[in-house]
Amino acid sequence: xxxAWPIRRYRALQDGELRRTLARVLxxxxxxxxxxxxxxxxxxxxxxxARDRRREAVRNPGLxxxxxxxxxxxxxxxxxxxxxxxxxxYLIEIARRRGATRVVKSxxxxxxxxxxxxxxxAAGIEVRETDLGEYIIQxxxxxxxxxxxxxxxRNRSQxxxxxxxxxxxxxxxxxASDDLDVLTAFARRQLRADFLSADIGVxxxxxxxxxxGTLILITNEGNADMVTTLPEVHVALVGMEKVVESFEDLxxxxxxxxxxxxxxxxxxxTTMISGPRQPGQLEGPEEFHVLFVDNGRSQIRGTxxxxxxxxxxxxxxxxxxxxxRQVGGHAYGSVYGGPIGSALTxxxxxxxxxxxxxxxxxTLCHACVEAxxxxxxxxxxxxxxxxxxxxxxxxxxxVSLTYRTWSHxxxxxxxxxxxxxxxxxxxxxxxxxxxxxxxxxxxxGWTRTRDMPPVARETFGEWWERQEERRHG
Amino acid sequence: xxxRLFVTCLIDIFQPETAKAAVRILERxxxxxxVPEAQTCCGQFAYNAGYRDEATALARHxxxxxxxxxxxxxxxxxxxxxxxxxxxxxxxxxxDDPRFPALHDAVSDLSEWLxxxxxxxxxxxxxxxxxxxxxxxxxxxLGLSDEPKDVLRAAGAEPRTLRDxxxxxGFGGTYSMSEPEVSTxxxxxxxxxxxxxxxxxxxxxxxxxxxxxxxMAGRLSRTGRDAPVLHLADVVDLADTGPLTAGRLREAGxxxxxxxx
Amino acid sequence: MVESRPIEEFTARWRSLTGIFHDARGQDxxxxxxxxxxxxxxxxxxxxxxxxxxxxxxxxxxxxMGFGYEPIVVRASAAGPVDVDGLPWERKNLKEAAARAALxxxxxxxxxxxxxSVAVYxxxxxxxxxxxxxxxxxxxxxxxxxxxxxGDGLRRLHFEPGGLPxxxxxxxxxxxxxxxxxxxxxxxxxxxxxxxxxxxAH
Ligand code: SF4
Numbered sequence: 032x033x034x035a036w037p038i039r040r041y042r043a044l045q046d047g048e049l050r051r052t053l054a055r056v057l058x059x060x061x062x063x064x065x066x067x068x069x070x071x072x073x074x075x076x077x078x079x080x081a082r083d084r085r086r087e088a089v090r091n092p093g094l095x096x097x098x099x100x101x102x103x104x105x106x107x108x109x110x111x112x113x114x115x116x117x118x119x120x121y122l123i124e125i126a127r128r129r130g131a132t133r134v135v136k137s138x139x140x141x142x143x144x145x146x147x148x149x150x151x152x153a154a155g156i157e158v159r160e161t162d163l164g165e166y167i168i169q170x171x172x173x174x175x176x177x178x179x180x181x182x183x184x185r186n187r188s189q190x191x192x193x194x195x196x197x198x199x200x201x202x203x204x205x206x207a208s209d210d211l212d213v214l215t216a217f218a219r220r221q222l223r224a225d226f227l228s229a230d231i232g233v234x235x236x237x238x239x240x241x242x243x244g245t246l247i248l249i250t251n252e253g254n255a256d257m258v259t260t261l262p263e264v265h266v267a268l269v270g271m272e273k274v275v276e277s278f279e280d281l282x283x284x285x286x287x288x289x290x291x292x293x294x295x296x297x298x299x300x301t302t303m304i305s306g307p308r309q310p311g312q313l314e315g316p317e318e319f320h321v322l323f324v325d326n327g328r329s330q331i332r333g334t335x336x337x338x339x340x341x342x343x344x345x346x347x348x349x350x351x352x353x354x355x356r357q358v359g360g361h362a363y364g365s366v367y368g369g370p371i372g373s374a375l376t377x378x379x380x381x382x383x384x385x386x387x388x389x390x391x392x393x394t395l396c397h398a399c400v401e402a403x404x405x406x407x408x409x410x411x412x413x414x415x416x417x418x419x420x421x422x423x424x425x426x427x428x429x430v431s432l433t434y435r436t437w438s439h440x441x442x443x444x445x446x447x448x449x450x451x452x453x454x455x456x457x458x459x460x461x462x463x464x465x466x467x468x469x470x471x472x473x474x475x476g477w478t479r480t481r482d483m484p485p486v487a488r489e490t491f492g493e494w495w496e497r498q499e500e501r502r503h504g
Numbered sequence: 505x506x507x508r509l510f511v512t513c514l515i516d517i518f519q520p521e522t523a524k525a526a527v528r529i530l531e532r533x534x535x536x537x538x539v540p541e542a543q544t545c546c547g548q549f550a551y552n553a554g555y556r557d558e559a560t561a562l563a564r565h566x567x568x569x570x571x572x573x574x575x576x577x578x579x580x581x582x583x584x585x586x587x588x589x590x591x592x593x594x595x596x597x598x599x600d601d602p603r604f605p606a607l608h609d610a611v612s613d614l615s616e617w618l619x620x621x622x623x624x625x626x627x628x629x630x631x632x633x634x635x636x637x638x639x640x641x642x643x644x645x646l647g648l649s650d651e652p653k654d655v656l657r658a659a660g661a662e663p664r665t666l667r668d669x670x671x672x673x674g675f676g677g678t679y680s681m682s683e684p685e686v687s688t689x690x691x692x693x694x695x696x697x698x699x700x701x702x703x704x705x706x707x708x709x710x711x712x713x714x715x716x717x718x719x720m721a722g723r724l725s726r727t728g729r730d731a732p733v734l735h736l737a738d739v740v741d742l743a744d745t746g747p748l749t750a751g752r753l754r755e756a757g758x759x760x761x762x763x764x765x
Numbered sequence: 766m767v768e769s770r771p772i773e774e775f776t777a778r779w780r781s782l783t784g785i786f787h788d789a790r791g792q793d794x795x796x797x798x799x800x801x802x803x804x805x806x807x808x809x810x811x812x813x814x815x816x817x818x819x820x821x822x823x824x825x826x827x828x829x830m831g832f833g834y835e836p837i838v839v840r841a842s843a844a845g846p847v848d849v850d851g852l853p854w855e856r857k858n859l860k861e862a863a864a865r866a867a868l869x870x871x872x873x874x875x876x877x878x879x880x881x882s883v884a885v886y887x888x889x890x891x892x893x894x895x896x897x898x899x900x901x902x903x904x905x906x907x908x909x910x911x912x913x914x915x916g917d918g919l920r921r922l923h924f925e926p927g928g929l930p931x932x933x934x935x936x937x938x939x940x941x942x943x944x945x946x947x948x949x950x951x952x953x954x955x956x957x958x959x960x961x962x963x964x965x966a967h
Contacts (some may be wrong), residue, residue, distance in 0.1 A: 417554025
């Protein structure tokens with residue numbers, strides 16, 4: 032059950048610490064993107080090519096099968112899973128077969144979406160998140176609040192509190208201060224032991240090349256490289272929309288996430304995995320599996336919303352969104368927050384489940400589409416989802432009545448003028464010292480926090496008419 | 505030259521002085537202003553909220569109201585957002601109306617018209633710093649961000665861009681009323697930037713959309729921080745009639761006073 | 766002939782990313798190694814060296830010992846990787862040795878000037894653990910393997926004699942994070958210090 036939006040909103044807006052952190056960090060990431068493009072005149076050309084390749088890829092339903100064949104040809108295993116239950120069953124089966132109990136994971140939104148950790152835990156498999164941000168929120172029992180920086184809602188002293196608690200539980204020495212190096216060193220030490228002892232590594236995938244079956248993982252910390260080379264089994268869960276056609280596509284695609292998310296030409300580690308370890312090789316897993324995840328994606332294919340599937344999860348739209356900057360990721364009450372989450376969440380599940388997102392967390396300022404490297408027209412999709420909400424009767428009756436009456440009156444100059452005369456009468460109830468205070472419905476929403484001038488004694492239209500009469504007699 | 509004024513509902517009803525100022529500055533620049541009387545509202549409020557049929561009806565009415573006469577005379581809009589509605593959204597609502605393409609091409613924002621039709625040179629002297637807020641639709645849908653600032657410069661003001669200028673002020677049409685909490689949080693973030701600009705000498709907050717401006721002025725007023733807030737047309741009108749000074753901007757742009765005139 | 770423009774661009778970008786770069790071309794490789802080691806590792810310790818059969822540096826282990834390091838050598842062979850005495854490595858032991866090392870040394874397959882990246886391979890003849898588990902990593906890079914753009918490097922992968930390696934990793938800077946307050950911290954899981962020693966093409 033999702034918490035209601037007013038509760039999420041209240042909690043977010045009164046969290047001063049969160050909002051200060053957002054105000055400090057997000058503009059920096061957004062500016063990084065702008066500067067990176069200024070620095071590299073050809074980046075724009077590459078971006079457009081990358082976008083076109085992604086658009087073609089999500090339209091091509093045969094790519095998953097091709098990718099599966101390529102993976103198998105190189106000694107990997109591939110399967111399609113419909114939902115979280117099927118994905119978990121696949122993993123549990125591997126764990127049973129190998130007697131495995133410990134999983135290390137690198138950051139993956141699709142596994143959050145599938146609630147994989149909870150499902151594996153229920154089967155007695157211990158899952159450790161290894162991305163620093165994910166590690167923090169896993170220990171704290173929270174959800175990610177930003178796709179690039181899942182723990183962005185916590186400041187250093189709040190992170191230290193989490194680590195101190197965890198250290199007590201682990202029976203190890205707690206970090207001595209909230210110095211960032213000290214906190215990071217604590218995580219490094221703890222997680223190193225987890226990497227070395229894990230049985231199975233689970234990752235997501237940034238892209239997957241159909242031609243060669245190559246899985247792409249992009250990180251800055253290096254945790255994905257641990258997860259994919261130290262355990263004997265690597266299982267990658269990849270959204271079916273992440274498949275691209277050819278290896279050549281990578282030239283333009285690989286830089287897109289880092290360029291647009293944080294303004295770097297490439298992240299620290301871009302890893303391309305094309306199979307399990309070879310005979311005579313010691314590193315890498317004995318088994319390499321790729322699970323192609325549907326979980327609602329195929330219901331988006333072929334609809335007017337299809338382009339949302341081209342998203343590369345770069346985070347650029349989060350970084351520029353003015354609503355996100357005020358409320359942060361938890362206010363979305365969903366795995367995918369931010370602008371793309373406001374479209375993706377209702378599209379992957381249902382509008383009834385999440386119509387608050389396109390409705391209440393967007394002012395239609397168009398900052399997201401301007402920043403999006405895939406040119407996903409999110410504002411357009413939000414309006415379309417709002418229209419769908421009207422059609423499906425998801426709007427409160429009073430709201431619909433207001434909009435319909437208002438529109439109807441203003442379809443004619445007579446109705447328009449009449450509404451103004453009525454407003455002049457009605458506003459006497461709410462006028463105090465030349466400003467409106469209180470009031471019903473939408474007006475009340477405004478005057479709760481802002482003053483409003485009253486309807487003018489003479490509108491411009493009325494004044495103009497008077498001028499015209501004077502002129503022409 | 506004939507010019508048709510696209511007043512926009514918010515200005516018509518709540519800020520008629522700005523429209524009067526617009527008529528004056530257009531006339532000073534040689535325009536013969538007409539105001540199509542049947543105009544009401546572009547319908548953006550309904551469109552944004554998902555009431556497409558209602559928005560389409562209002563768009564049809566707009567076409568009726570403006571297609572009556574002078575099909576080629578420029579239509580000058582006093583709100584970047586409303587101009588964007590006609591230019592960017594109307595094609596999907598009333599694109600099938602044979603009268604629409606001519607209207608589409610005729611619509612421009614006031615700042616564009618003023619740049620093409622410069623008026624009397626501003627009285628020389630000091631440039632008055634003002635903080636300029638570019639509305640999101642003006643910037644992103646119409647692609648205008650230098651134009652209004654150039655107009656201000658020609659009027660003897662020194663427009664200063666706010667820090668985080670890319671961030672929406674939180675107005676968002678009826679968003680400001682249906683989500684007052686988030687909307688106001690955004691206004692506060694914007695006003696913090698305005699206050700920084702004030703400390704650096706900005707004499708007023710100027711914009712091209714009374715939507716954004718009423719939202720911010722209303723917040724300033726509610727929290728007892730009255731500061732002059734003006735539309736581009738107000739500033740140009742002031743500059744036309746004398747040198748811009750902080751005092752004249754304050755006189756013309758203080759929230760409570762506008763309604764009382 | 767080695768084109769110099771990509772080398773210069775690579776050098777500048779790599780320096781801005783990691784700060785650790787030595788051009789050993791035309792120099793005594795032992796002296797150059799000594800210099801880059803002082804930048805990389807505060808104190809000598811175990812050093813994991815994955816020898817590249819296509820790019821042998823025969824005296825490396827000896828030099829490392831001379832600088833006070835304890836070389837842990839991994840040498841590819843037809844039967845799988847062996848140690849300095851020709852005894853086969855076991856996966857578990859190699860993992861532990863890599864985790865214990867203060868420094869990893871391996872070769873870069875190629876590099877990209879535009880992004881400042883070095884590609885390392887994980888296949889029969891190359892290992893990525895030296896680039897991952899120790900807190901510092903030294904990459905030996907041949908000057909003639911620097912490409913101008915990412916596309917040039919990626920295209921080359923199709924012509925690798927052993928086919929597409931199971932793992933190809935592009936390293937573009939040290940292991941880093943911005944996960945706490947968006948502040949950059951280096952050395953999260955992988956190495957905090959990554960150096961390139963640029964060597965002659967032969
Ligand atoms: S929608 Fe666009 S900007 Fe947002 S995460 Fe996806 S690709 Fe990036």
